[in-house]
Amino acid sequence: MQELWAQRDTRPTTTYTRPPPAVMTTPEATKPLSPIKEPPRPSKPNFARLYAKPFPLNTYPLPPLIPHNAFSVLHIAFTYIYHHIARASSHPKIPYQAYFSPETRSIHVTDQVAIRALWESGFFGKGSLSRSEPTWLDREKRRRGLLANETSEEVTRQRREERKKFKKERARKEREAIEEKLKEEEQSKQNSGIATRTARARYEGIDGGPVESLAKSIEPLIAEEPTNFSDLPPMVITKQNGVIEEKNPTATPSQLPNSAATPTQWTLEPEAAAITNQEQLHLTPSEAFFLAYGLGVLQILDPKTHHPLTISALFTLFRQTSYFPPRQFPTLSPDDPFLVDYITYHHFRSLGWVVRPGIKFAVDWLLYLRGPVFSHAEFAVTVIPAYRHPYWRSSEALKQETLKKERKTWWWLHCLNRVQSQVRKSLVLVYVEVPPPSALATCHAGDTGVVDIGRFFKTYKVRELTLKRWIPNRERD
């Protein structure tokens, strides 16, 4: 039993390296990994196992106090005693390390173990060379023919190609249908001898009826096929005596540049196997602060001195850099963009959502139920600071400034709402009620002058409002 416990204890450190696609194993069946090798499956890896942990922390659930037999009583007693004597730490022995980059106002993780850990348990950050998951190494290997799996970027590209082909085909069919119809109408016109004034006929003379203009506007979009320029022999166009001639200087097939030959020679090179991973993980300040302050698993280093920054130093630094250009300390206020964003981030993370930046959908955050690999984001969160405290309207100048900050146009809302309904997400407006600046002054821990961040955060309130475009004609059941 002790052996089993030790086995479970060490498990988390080994899961950081990506396990091979394996069959689902229940937590009870954690035997030493059996020597039976699974044949490599082309299907997707077991996400439920790979992304089992919601946070980069380890939990050690105690067994229930139900003795099934004599041995289980012993086991339970041993586990509880062991837990009281030497409690296993939830945190990694050495916290993950990251650098603050003042130029990009983001936090960079360079250690590959940390990158995998942060991505796989909680979906933190974004690969610097990838769309979201740091997959550059896999893609690079695949490009050189060393790996057979497909990364999500490649799947997307393939899907886009297919969609483009489909659209081209559809436009062709539409065009054919229009021509067919025109022919038909022409015939019927000749047969009957009467000019049929259909709506179609009226548009004929005009450049672009409703159908045609649409088809035409699609055409250039799909016509631009990606041409592989290296495949084409160079053309020389010469104008002689008003006659344009097209010459192909390398007309003989043997002279054609063999574009396929070069990459294969490349991939065969033996040193291709030793690719250094050049990818980093980029964290937003909110994500990094949550990992450092909320979970305590991340240590953020100063880029110059390489010394770890304290939580209160980070707190001030992120608040300063959330403005452009960065502001100095005295001008900071409780509605700094970083604070408002972080409050929302922390709020939804603590409710169990996987929160990721939503800039591609023009919102602040996207909420995933379990993570981006499992399903699409369900909610798009946009953060709006709210100023309900009487302080914000105490003087005329302050009132004007507050009104200006609060003002959002209807156009903005409609635009946002349309964009979200195009991608089938529910728009959530999150109002963060900002406390007056005096709240920060009262939140000092003791007389040390250090801000008690937890107490300060408690002075904020979060309200959520879900919004939907409701069309009575379409939503009738």
Add this chain to the structure above:
Amino acid sequence: MPASNPPTAPDLPFPVFQVSSQVERYLLYDINTISWLRKTHNILGVLIGTLPQIPQQNIFLGLPLELQPEETRLLVEKGLAYTVNDLDRHTQDLASQTPDQIESIRADLYRDGMELARELERNKQEQTREALKKLRSNSSSTTNSDSTAGPDPQTQDSASETTLFDSPSTKEPTQTKPTINPKPWTITPTTSYPPLSRPPVPLFPVLPKVNPSSYALFAHLHGKGYFITPGIRFGCHFSVYPGDPLRFHSHFLAMSAEWDEEISLLDLVGGGRLGTGVKKGWLIGGVEEKEGEGGDGGDQAEKDKEKSGGAGVRTFCIEWGGM
């Protein structure tokens, strides 16, 4: 009646009715003016009227037409229209009518109603006669086709001729009868001017208040021959059509901005996605501020003047690349 005719140019300048001094909404009631504006000046406006019986109606709306403040301003600046405070003017004009004038208006309405009723009656009878004629000729043709087997075609023909000849003579008294007393229709005038006499043109036209940047963009696009409708439901200031919206899809979703206005990056992403998602371009435009011009309030008026013509407007189109 007048809607089916091609629109004729109204007496210029024509009045545009501002609901009241507090409410900055501009309405047009005359169908002829509305169609004329649409046909010759690319001004669309939005029809906002519902039928009194169906107030929940929200598509296929009718008169009156609401003009955007930008449209109204453009018309006033071009000298085509002038604004009239509808509430004040209407109450004042109604109160100042003498009993004789009121009586003459009533008489006019009665006369128009009577004319309408007569015309309708005439049409009705025309239709009845046509129908009867058709019936007769049908029956005669069937009898004709039967007549090959029938006794004598000559007698048949003569019989049908007599009936044809007889029919107008029998109808004649009924045709003259309705001119005596059809019940007159009740007419509710859709415009106040006429029957009232037109409000006077002010010496100094009152310009509707508009957002300077959005008006400059509007004037610029209108000057290029585009048709423009309000774009609030798409989340932009204007949706811009290359021709009449009945025939074309819109090409651009236009948003206006000040030259030095800070635009949030998220708004750009949202706009780009919004346009590309519906195969349109998201267009952002504003008046370019030349160097050395900004600053003093002294040349503010000049700047406004420049803006009002839509001069110096630069536009940019943004598309979302990854879709």
